[in-house]
Amino acid sequence: MTGAVAGAAAALGVDGVELREALEPASPEALADALRGVAARGGAVLVRGGGTRLGCGNPLRRADALLSTRGLARIVELDADEGVACVEAGVPLAALRAAVEPTGWELPLDPPGAGSTLGGALAAAAPGPRHPHPRDAVLGMEVALAGGARARSGGRVVKNVTGYDLPKLFTGSFGALGVIASAWIRLRPRPERCELLVAPLAAENAAPGAGRALAPGEAPSAGRASAGGASAALALAAARLPTARAALVVDAALVSALRGHVPVADRDASLLLVELAGDAAAVALDADALRERCRAEPAAPEALEVARGLTGAAALPGAPAADLLVRVDVVATRVAAAAARLRAAGAAVVAQPARGLVHARLALGGDGPARACDALLAAARAAAAEGAGGVRIEAAPRSVREAHDVFGERGPRLALLRRLKQAFDPQGVLNPGRFAGRL
Amino acid sequence: MRALVERLRAELGAEAVLARPEDLLAYEADGLTLSARRPDAVVLPRSAEEVVRAVRACAAAGVPFVPRGAGTGLSGGAVAACGGVVIECSRMDRILEVHPEDRYAVVEPGVINADLSRAVAAHGLFYAPDPSSQAACTIGGNVAENSGGPHTLKYGTTTDHVLGVELVLPDGELLRLGGPTGFAPDQGLVGAVVGSEGTLGVVTKVWVRLVPMPEAVETLLAIFSDVVSSCRAVGAVIRSGLVPAALEIVDQRTIRAVEASVYAAGLPLDAGAVLLVELDGPAAAVAAQVARVRALAAEAGATRVEVARDAAERARFWRARKGAFGAMGRLAPDLYVHDAVVPRAKLPEILERVCEICDRRGLRLSNVFHAGDGNLHPNISFDRRDPGELARVLAAGEEILRACVEAGGVISGEHGIGTEKRDYMPLLFSEADLDAMARLREAFDPERRSNPGKVFPTTRFCVEANPKARGYERVPL
Numbered sequence: 001m002t003g004a005v006a007g008a009a010a011a012l013g014v015d016g017v018e019l020r021e022a023l024e025p026a027s028p029e030a031l032a033d034a035l036r037g038v039a040a041r042g043g044a045v046l047v048r049g050g051g052t053r054l055g056c057g058n059p060l061r062r063a064d065a066l067l068s069t070r071g072l073a074r075i076v077e078l079d080a081d082e083g084v085a086c087v088e089a090g091v092p093l094a095a096l097r098a099a100v101e102p103t104g105w106e107l108p109l110d111p112p113g114a115g116s117t118l119g120g121a122l123a124a125a126a127p128g129p130r131h132p133h134p135r136d137a138v139l140g141m142e143v144a145l146a147g148g149a150r151a152r153s154g155g156r157v158v159k160n161v162t163g164y165d166l167p168k169l170f171t172g173s174f175g176a177l178g179v180i181a182s183a184w185i186r187l188r189p190r191p192e193r194c195e196l197l198v199a200p201l202a203a204e205n206a207a208p209g210a211g212r213a214l215a216p217g218e219a220p221s222a223g224r225a226s227a228g229g230a231s232a233a234l235a236l237a238a239a240r241l242p243t244a245r246a247a248l249v250v251d252a253a254l255v256s257a258l259r260g261h262v263p264v265a266d267r268d269a270s271l272l273l274v275e276l277a278g279d280a281a282a283v284a285l286d287a288d289a290l291r292e293r294c295r296a297e298p299a300a301p302e303a304l305e306v307a308r309g310l311t312g313a314a315a316l317p318g319a320p321a322a323d324l325l326v327r328v329d330v331v332a333t334r335v336a337a338a339a340a341r342l343r344a345a346g347a348a349v350v351a352q353p354a355r356g357l358v359h360a361r362l363a364l365g366g367d368g369p370a371r372a373c374d375a376l377l378a379a380a381r382a383a384a385a386e387g388a389g390g391v392r393i394e395a396a397p398r399s400v401r402e403a404h405d406v407f408g409e410r411g412p413r414l415a416l417l418r419r420l421k422q423a424f425d426p427q428g429v430l431n432p433g434r435f436a437g438r439l
Numbered sequence: 440m441r442a443l444v445e446r447l448r449a450e451l452g453a454e455a456v457l458a459r460p461e462d463l464l465a466y467e468a469d470g471l472t473l474s475a476r477r478p479d480a481v482v483l484p485r486s487a488e489e490v491v492r493a494v495r496a497c498a499a500a501g502v503p504f505v506p507r508g509a510g511t512g513l514s515g516g517a518v519a520a521c522g523g524v525v526i527e528c529s530r531m532d533r534i535l536e537v538h539p540e541d542r543y544a545v546v547e548p549g550v551i552n553a554d555l556s557r558a559v560a561a562h563g564l565f566y567a568p569d570p571s572s573q574a575a576c577t578i579g580g581n582v583a584e585n586s587g588g589p590h591t592l593k594y595g596t597t598t599d600h601v602l603g604v605e606l607v608l609p610d611g612e613l614l615r616l617g618g619p620t621g622f623a624p625d626q627g628l629v630g631a632v633v634g635s636e637g638t639l640g641v642v643t644k645v646w647v648r649l650v651p652m653p654e655a656v657e658t659l660l661a662i663f664s665d666v667v668s669s670c671r672a673v674g675a676v677i678r679s680g681l682v683p684a685a686l687e688i689v690d691q692r693t694i695r696a697v698e699a700s701v702y703a704a705g706l707p708l709d710a711g712a713v714l715l716v717e718l719d720g721p722a723a724a725v726a727a728q729v730a731r732v733r734a735l736a737a738e739a740g741a742t743r744v745e746v747a748r749d750a751a752e753r754a755r756f757w758r759a760r761k762g763a764f765g766a767m768g769r770l771a772p773d774l775y776v777h778d779a780v781v782p783r784a785k786l787p788e789i790l791e792r793v794c795e796i797c798d799r800r801g802l803r804l805s806n807v808f809h810a811g812d813g814n815l816h817p818n819i820s821f822d823r824r825d826p827g828e829l830a831r832v833l834a835a836g837e838e839i840l841r842a843c844v845e846a847g848g849v850i851s852g853e854h855g856i857g858t859e860k861r862d863y864m865p866l867l868f869s870e871a872d873l874d875a876m877a878r879l880r881e882a883f884d885p886e887r888r889s890n891p892g893k894v895f896p897t898t899r900f901c902v903e904a905n906p907k908a909r910g911y912e913r914v915p916l
Contacts, residue, residue: 081678082782104680125626133621135630136599143875151875152868157780158592159814159852161585161634162860162867163894164876165598168630178875189680242654242721279724286721329622331541356620389620407624412614416628419882424875436624 014046015059015398019066026071028088028142028150028181035179036148038065039429047175047431049120050092052113055313056124056394057174059401061433069119072181075099083187084139084156089119089180105187108137112312119180125172129246129308130275132355134171139186141167143178146425156184169420176435177424191245191277195287196304198262199238199294200269201231201249232336232353234294235272239354241286243278246352248307249339253348254361257316261303273299273307310350311359313395322348322361324373325395328380330387332356338383345379346372356389364397373400384408407436440479443500447482447524450492455530457481466525469510469517470572472773473823474858478505478519485530487605487613487643494641495611497524503888504609506637508548508580511572513776514857516583516636520892526641528579534558535644542649543602543619548579548642552586555647564649567594570853571761579642585634587853589685589760592811593719594650596853598633605644606632609884619646631879636855637890639883653719656684657729658747660756661736665711666690666806667787672714672739673810674784679735681728685717686811687760690790693767693805693818694759700769702762704755714741714810715760763807764818770803771820775832779840781848783813789846793817796838800831814852815843841866856894864896 023038023045025031038045045067046060072088075096079085080103087096093116097107110128111121122141125134140154143166153166170178239247250258250271262271274290276283290296309316313325326347330338338358339351347360362376373396380391393406410417414437421428421439433439447456457463458480468475479502484490497504503523510517510527519525531547534555538544539562546555552573556565569588570576576586582604587596594600603617617629632639663669669688676683689697694706694713706713714736718728729746736744747753767774781789790806797804797819808815817839821828840850844866851860864873873895880887880895 079782081674081784083677084782104678127622135626136595145875149871149874152872153875155780155849155867157782157813157848157852159587159596159780159809159812160849161851161853161855162849163856163864163873164879165585165630165634166875166879168598168633169627169879171630172624172627189677189682192680240651242724279721279727281727282721282724285723329620331538331543331619333540357622387620388618390618390623392622392624410624412612413616413625413628416608416614416882417625420628420879423878423882 014054014063017046017060017063019046019063021065022068023065024068024071028072028144031069031072031179031181032144032148032150034067035144035146035429039147039427042427044429044432047179049090049117050113050115052116052314053120053124053126056406057431057434058406058438059398059433060431061438063432067179069117069179072119076182078103080105083189085185085187086156086182087118087185088182089117091118092116093118093121100187104190106190107185108188109134110308112308113314118183118185122171122180122183123173123175127355127357129248129304129311129352132357135168137185138167138171138183140184141170142181142183143170144181145178146427146429150181151178154184158186174435175431176421176439177430179430193280193283194275194277195283196273196275196299196301197287197290197296198299198303199272199274199290199296201235201272202269236332236335236353238272238274238290238294239352241274241276241289243276243283243286244274244354245277246273246275246304247354248273249351249353250307250310251343251348251350254310254350257310258303258306261300261306263297263299273303275304307350310361322395323364323397324362324376324400325393326360326376326380327392327394328358328360328383328387329389330356330358330384331389334383334387338387341379341383342376345376347376356387358383359394377404405436405438410437440502443496443502443524444480446496447480447493450496451482451484451489455483455485455489457483466507466510466527467518469507469515470513471515471518471857471859474515474518476519476522478525479522481525481527483527483530487607490526490528490607490641490643491611491613493524493526494607494609497888498610501886501888503891504641505890506579506583506641508577508583509551509575511576512580512584512857513778513854514851514859516855516857516890516893517580518858520858523888528641529577531643537562538619539564539649541619542651544647544649546578546645546647548577548582548645550578552576552578552581559649560652563652565652566647567600567650568597571764578645578647582633582642582645583635583637584853584855587809587814589687589809591809592686593682593684598630600648601629601633601645602648603629603646604632604642606640606642608640609886609889613643617646621648634855636857636893638880638893640889653721655722655725656717656719656753657725658753658756659716659718659729659732659736660745660747660759661714661716661741662707662710662743663712663714663739663741666790668740669712669714670787670810672736672741675735675739676716676732677783677811679731681731683716683732683811684719685715686809687715688808688810689713689760689763690806693763693807696766696770696805697759697762700762700766702758702766704759704762706759713759715756760807763805767805767818767820771822773821773823775819775821775836777815777817777819777836777839778851778854779815779843779848780852781813781815781843781846783811785846785848786810786813786815789815789842792842793839796835796842800835802828802831802835809852812852813848837863858892861892861894862896864894
């Protein structure tokens with residue numbers, strides 16, 4: 001155990017659980033051994049990669065050891081001809097990106113949260129503006145199971161139907177079923193040309209008193225939750241341009257975070273950020289279309305970094321601190337309505353029109369966090385119900401996460417999830433409490 | 440068994456239950472005709488509710504069941520390897536909802552793949568996974584096998600287009616996983632169900648992603664004097680950053696078979712290999728890509744490169760590829776379509792090995808492959824009535840699989856494991872690996888009655904059949 005890890009363990013009171021020991025295995029084999037040891041004495045672990053999502057997930061119920069994956073730091077193989085890489089779970093995404101850079105390929109993972117490791121990004125399946133589904137990047141995986149077994153599935157090739165697609169199961173399961181040790185990642189070709197453009201969007205559905213918390217018992221009115229007008233249609237059309245790789249609508253309340261990276265805009269307008277990527281000729285055509293239809297202008301690449309950061313929990317300069325970050329997923333035609341509902345509940349919103357993702361940020365404070373939080377969650381659930389989607393609490397104080405399952409209510413699926421947990425981790429060694437259903 | 444059949448007749452109506460031997464004959468095999476076993480009964484449900492009743496009846500009797508779509512699968516996935524009841528979903532063939540603005544549809548499992556694309560074409564959308572059998576195969580079957588097709592290089596496989604499923608678990612519980620948005624917390628379970636070959640339950644509804652039709656499509660045909668240079672061209676195209684919609688290679692043996700058949704496409708008989716490249720996307724992009732591919736093919740040694748001038752010519756180019764299996768039917772009564780994958784760069788060397796393996800055994804081989812993703816289909820023409828030849832075909836198949844695994848590949852790219860390759864799983868996976876998969880199965884199907892005898896290695900018997908079943912024969916397949 002290194003001093004740094006011991007220090008981290010001491011400093012880490014995750015969800016009020018004291019971690020008495022820190023483990024930092026240096027290989028997938030050592031990882032399996034470490035788990036075997038913990039299981040043998042009836043213990044439990046909190047698994048930590050870059051530590052960017054310790055506040056996500058349901059509260060940790062118990063653990064006596066911190067299991068760090070930082071020692072699994074090898075890029076085992078980088079095949080620049082095939083465009084695949086085998087990478088251990090503790091490799092930070094930034095390092096992986098840097099290693100891939102000279103090959104002409106790109107890493108198709110861009111979740112928010114600097115310091116994220118590959119294993120953490122996959123375990124949380126956090127969407128990024130360019131790559132909404134981390135599972136799409138995974139071809140194969142090695143996972144350490146709770147009792148110390150090492151299980152491989154998938155492979156290094158892009159076409160593969162050999163047994164169950166366990167990588168899909170483990171991705172997004174928050175370490176409840178196994179600890180990702182390494183993964184085969186499919187790289188993507190670097191686009192010939194990339195352009196980031198920004199356009200102001202006329203304020204519509206300007207909810208009176210947006211930013212004001214709702215009074216007790218007050219529900220967002222139907223009028224505020226209308227389906228959205230010209231701006232919404234424009235944003236969706238822009239997001240669906242053939243070369244559009246990322247598209248975000250950033251609320252006026254958050255635009256100050258983009259200062260310096262975008263041309264100065266009308267203070268009451270929200271901003272549409274669109275990244276075009278692909279063949280040079282096609283990108284040029286789409287850029288012309290954006291310039292013509294939306295008065296779009298070039299934005300600095302940092303603008304996309306900032307916008308990505310606004311979909312994550314970390315504090316950003318210029319952005320109001322968000323104690324509560326809620327993600328609502330809805331079908332594309334309901335994005336504007338969802339955004340309006342969330343705004344009416346006092347949140348500042350970042351919407352991704354084509355993806356159907358809406359992130360709502362709210363600072364809790366003033367006359368008690370509970371009321372504002374309840375109002376936002378009620379709005380989120382209503383929006384999700386109308387949009388055939390769901391709600392995920394991405395970041396919240398522990399009290400909120402104790403009162404609400406951050407993954408939403410699982411209903412009939414909970415029994416199946418319990419059976420899966422029982423099958424893979426019957427003793428409850430892995431991250432107890434953090435996954436859906438508090439499993 | 441008789442009591443179960445009576446109950447099924449009572450629950451679903453007599454016309455939905457087949458139990459006479461002459462009626463069951465059609466269900467004893469799927470596309471892998473070598474592997475045949477007559478089921479004890481077949482039911483033809485018309486709704487999820489009827490599937491639930493059928494599955495519950497099987498559960499009460501302790502009898503296995505086998506989900507089946509159109510029966511076009513090539514790995515024995517729809518065969519009742521351990522007996523039991525085939526649950527054939529072709530009557531559940533409705534497209535329930537189409538949401539063009541939200542780009543998804545909800546379909547019953549018996550909807551035919553090509554029919555789905557046809558149904559949404561008016562909205563400028565299509566359903567991307569297009570296996571060669573798409574005129575007959577069903578979405579439910581595609582989900583079970585994570586089906587691919589020539590366009591997976593750009594568009595992905597079935598799992599990339601399934602947003603959610605409704606599933607009847609082996610105990611009869613009806614459960615929905617995922618949904619229209621693709622971000623559900625149980626999305627991982629959806630991913631686990633796709634490609635699970637009917638071993639986790641019966642899919643009764645699928646939420647599918649629809650993709651906008653590309654603005655332009657161009658198809659090129661490049662002739663090479665040998666397979667190695669055609670593979671070199673493929674490598675160059677991919678390393679240049681292009682993502683063609685399709686990259687297909689057929690070898691000389693295939694070309695000759697095709698040209699001698701009704702599918703003749705006007706290909707030179709002395710061509711070593713033909714590379715079919717399809718490019719799609721925004722018109723401006725495609726035009727530039729055509730020029731680049733032409734240049735790359737020429738650099739790699741193409742003796743001729745043609746660009747299809749119209750739809751008719753595009754169809755002619757594709758006949759060279761799609762007519763291959765039909766053309767092989769002229770050579771011998773039976774055709775074994777192998778399916779394996781190697782890293783793309785290993786294609787030339789593996790092809791040489793495959794030819795050697797088959798030549799050594801005096802087998803008639805032709806090769807067709809999805810060159811862009813290293814997915815090869817060595818096809819062996821034979822006559823099953825010649826038992827010596829059949830044995831050589833199977834031995835060659837095993838040797839081919841071993842060679843592919845040695846080269847860093849896998850034993851199936853599209854057809855699935857089924858019964859055909861279950862005993863080769865240990866070539867890829869250790870006991871611990873298979874045990875992890877078994878745990879997934881445990882959570883869905885603890886009694887192992889959902890399509891037993893598939894995917895996992897067995898010894899001599901269908902050891903997965905529920906030992907509590909009464910009057911139940913354990914017969915090796």
